[in-house]
Amino acid sequence: MFLRNAWYVAAEGREVGRTLLHRRLLDEPVLLYRGEDGAPVALADRCCHRHAPLSKGLLEGDRVRCGYHGFLYEPSGVCVEIPDRDRIPPGARVRSYPVCEREDWIWIWMGDPARADASLVPTYYTNRPGRWKSVPGYLPVASSYLLLVDNLLDLSHVSFVHANTIGSRDDKNPELVWDRGDRWVRGTRTVRGMAPSPRQMQDGADFPIDQTKIMTYTAPADVFIDIWTREASVPAGQAMRHDTTQLILDFLTPETATTAHYFWSNVRNYKLDDDAYSTYVDRLMVRAFEEDRAMLEAQQANSDPRLPMIDVVGDSGSLQARRLLDRLIAEEQRLASAAA
Template sequence: MSKKKAFPLNAWYTAAYDVEVGRSLLARTICNQNVVLYRKQDGTAAALANACWHRLVPLSLGRLEGDNVICGYHGLEFDDTGRCVYMPSQETINPSACVKSYPLVERHRFLWIWPGDPALADPALVPDLHWNDDPEWAADGKMIEVACDYRLVVDNLMDLTHETFVHGSSIGNRAVAEAPFEASHSDRFAYITRWMHDIDAPPFWRAQLGKPGNVDRWQIIRFEAPCTVTIDVGVAPAGTGAPEGDRSHGVNGFVLNTITPSTDKTCLYFWAFARNYDLKNQARTHQLREGVAGVFREDELVLEEQQKAIDANPDHEFYNLNIDAGSMWARKLIDRMIAAEERPAMTVIAAE
């Protein structure tokens, strides 16, 4: 019996922040595939399989020369399409000498890679994280390598009840766990909307608002299969109209999250926090990035311990509560994408 796949391959995954990739060779593991990333002389990025055609030595151990990657073992040279253009001690190049090249799209300060069928790599399907480079927003973030199944990170983001208990010193308080929420979904998205009316603001949001008194707080989560979660967050003085659509008295942010499976039990978690207030204050941008990084370190600890417990109890089945509605729908959408790859012919028939 074959092991059930954990992630689809025909999807855009974040391989790196744009600033991580330059005129050197960066190795990453994406969906159990080893890749090497670099920029050509004109600044465009390229991605190749990180294994030389000759003896499978990682190309990331070599070097760049012009726009070509030179293997650090025997000097075979590959262009950005993966074709070998030089072999030592011979004039004739074996026509089979090539390595896989991957479709890449650079958007919203991320490099997105398509590990599946390159013929299906439609740039229009890159998730919308425009807040990360929109001039109307100030944003910054980081990447975390987390030793857990990427779906555990998705679960964590789709149920923010845990803020009350994991992040009580910063963004959480009892109101998060007690507030009602609404869940909805479409063929590609799942949504959770939670409003907390006339509550005490937790420390993080009290500092951002800079005003006394109770607040109306919102968390509007959107999951895009297979692994991107945007969370519209903020607070406004209670009764000033935020639930009705007037956020002008408050502060608004977007937590941007996209999680890339590295292996079946490890992932690359790319995140950013964007705000639409005090845009020119770079010190505040830095402070927010480091503050949010501290919050996510708390998540990282919990998720890695959860993965250890899952590994130690392979036959355990999770029990779902009402608060798991968002993560349940997210997993259903992921499973549908995986099933579509495994039964492409049936998918075409069903669509006709």
């Protein structure tokens, strides 16, 4: 059971073009492409005739033609041509999903199209003061998207899972407080005087640092982490040898109940034009998220829903996030039942 009236990331913008991209989202087959003007299109990837995937067909201008018997569809999902002079029956159409491109991603709305409000698609760095460099990435993960949300809201894993990449073994015993709103949960996590991670050393910080991470979960599937890293123990008002901000954007779109698409970007406010550094960041993040993937897939395979889990204080954020999402799904279901 997924929350449907919500924006999910369907793809990186750079993945979608004038070839047909199939992607399973919320357990539905979706076709993604761009029209001749570059605008993204998302259709149900299942011909209304005999259920062949449209992604095995061909683009004709803004339209897509099924590769099996040649049904031709508009971006609206309406079938406008059936070969051999066949009349087009009423109902010959596929679902068209509202889509919206923001920053590095194409977002999709898989619920009631009437409720899709493009103004609610978030932007994370382009409307933020200052200059920013975004390094996006993608991995498919054989675990529920919820395990990815848990992962990102309990950063105590970083010093264990990522000790050799983005974590510091010293990243422990934080000050950590949570607050929340109607559709979000936020944690503010500070660790002072810790040893730098491999990346921070690469950045020149070969001395103790203070780090504050603000993790914001927004239902159903976004986790935004704002990381402020600075030289430790520098009195207010005095110059620091290190002071950087990284934004880690994580979009965790369900593929099925037990698999997910992990989209991310590592956004920074320094070394903006240093391409070699961007390549370093790209590879580092892939390596780090491969570490998460290995753990999450093992966890998914090893989980036994009949057995209890022990909750500790560190789970506070993810437990609140789960409750929030459960409430939103229950409300949506109630609404749908009432409407029917």
